Amino acid sequence: MSFGTLLLKVQHSEVSGCCCEDVQVKVVDLFCGAGGFSHGFIKDSDRHLAVDIDQHALATYARNYPTATVWNRDIGRLHSSEIQESLGGRPEVVLASPPCEEFSKSNPESYRPAADRIYGTGTARLLLDAIRIIGDLEPQVFIIENVAAILRSGGHDIIVREFIRVGIKNIHFNLVRAHQHGNPSKRLRVFISNMKFKLPRRNPPTVHTAIGDLPPLGLDAILSRPVAIPNHNLVPVMESRMKKVRRARSGQGVRHFRISKSKTQANWVRLRPDQLATSINGLSRYIHPTEDRLLTVREHARLMSYPDSFVFTGPVESQYNQVGESVPPLISHLLAQEALEHIE
Structure with missing residues (x-):
């Protein structure tokens, strides 16, 4: 059996039995990229909205999720009322992967205080727009993905404070090492959510x-x-x-x-x-x-x-970036299995 076939079997088994088989939830994916984060959360639903400013990534998204509504928009200028109008109501799930470049260890400027970046003029401030939209929409489940280094240099406290500002006090910082859950490559990310995740572990392939x-x-x-x-x-x-x-x-x-x-x-x-x-x-x-x-x-x-x-x-260069800047679909499926069980 090829690895690709094995992966499809694993992904199917991870979501079998969860409520997404019977109930279609409204999902918003902010900074959606190519769509790795969405992979476990939607099943040909027409109540799924994806937003990004990267036209090439959005073309990939639309190619793989043909029933999704795809917006090429600056999320910094996006209002939550537009999202509700498009979906016909508040979404049950909001996913977001705001840009991480200013926090990445490979960025020579990553030593700067988190406040200088989050409240600055660069792309790091888009984290605030993700929190703003989540606060407005009040989804049953929200998950923000980013590099773990976003929590350093005061980042953790800033994120907690900004969520409290929009009325959300229940925050969990889930550190996920993707290879510990079966992903074929190493990847440490934090998934900031109103849920505490306990993803099942499995050995990764070589x-x-x-x-x-x-x-x-x-x-x-x-x-x-x-x-x-x-x-x-x-x-x-x-x-x-x-x-x-x-x-x-x-x-x-x-x-x-x-x-x-x-x-x-x-x-x-x-x-x-x-x-x-x-x-x-x-x-x-x-x-x-x-x-x-x-x-x-x-x-x-x-x-x-x-x-x-x-x-x-x-x-081709964009394709490489689309892969490398995404959430592994396997991790998306594991997150979705737990998250969708809590949707009422």
């Missing part, structure tokens, strides 16, 4: 298990019968960089970027086939464990638990 059944590409594909897999296309690399790719050993990065005055972070790392994959990020690229090439968008998606039926659209 890199080889996750992507090893995909067809080889380039010179390795000469003796193989071609099989069309969405988003599984060879990524061109300049010859000067290919020389470094060919020399790269398992676990070694051939490129580096600076994240502080004294620290750099490896990029273009050759993954170890018998181990868990490192965190899949939008700007990062990885070298195939046994082939001398970069991983494809599909391989990134596999390592983020996306089924092969989920197709990414737009420029």
Whole structure:
């Protein structure tokens, strides 16, 4: 059985028996991106609204959720009354993944106090708009996803204070390490919610298990019968960089970027086939464990638990970002299983 088939079976088993099989809830996904966060919460519902400012990500979202209402809007200028009018009432669930770049460890400016960022002029202040809309809509369940570093340098207290400001006092900061729940790559995120989640644990697959059944590409594909897999296309690399790719050993990065005055972070790392994959990020690229090439968008998606039926659209660089900036669908399904059981 391929990993993709196994993943679909796991996702189906996680949501079987929960109320989403019988009751269609109204769901809003703010900063929806490609739709990884939505994956576990909707089942062909026409009462689902997705909002983002990224046109390429929205095109992917619309391709995979054809019955959803998709808005290309600046959430900073979005009013909750527009959402209620579109859905025909208040949503039962609000999901949100406001931009995390200003809090990411890879950002050299991440050392600054959280207040300077959240109350500043950058994208970090969009967190306040997510809280504002949640306070207005009063959903039965809300979940805000972000990097765990958002809680540092005063971020935790600011978030609590802003929720109290809109009348919400029941706040839980759920730290989720995706690989501990079966995701093929490491990913630490905080899910801020009015619910405390206890996701089931399972061992994650290795890199080889996750992507090893995909067809080889380039010179390795000469003796193989071609099989069309969405988003599984060879990524061109300049010859000067290919020389470094060919020399790269398992676990070694051939490129580096600076994240502080004294620290750099490896990029273009050759993954170890018998181990868990490192965190899949939008700007990062990885070298195939046994082939001398970069991983494809599909391989990134596999390592983020996306089924092969989920197709990414737009420029290739955007597709990589769509995968790396999303919530793994497997985690979405686990969250949905618990969240939807509490919908009245």
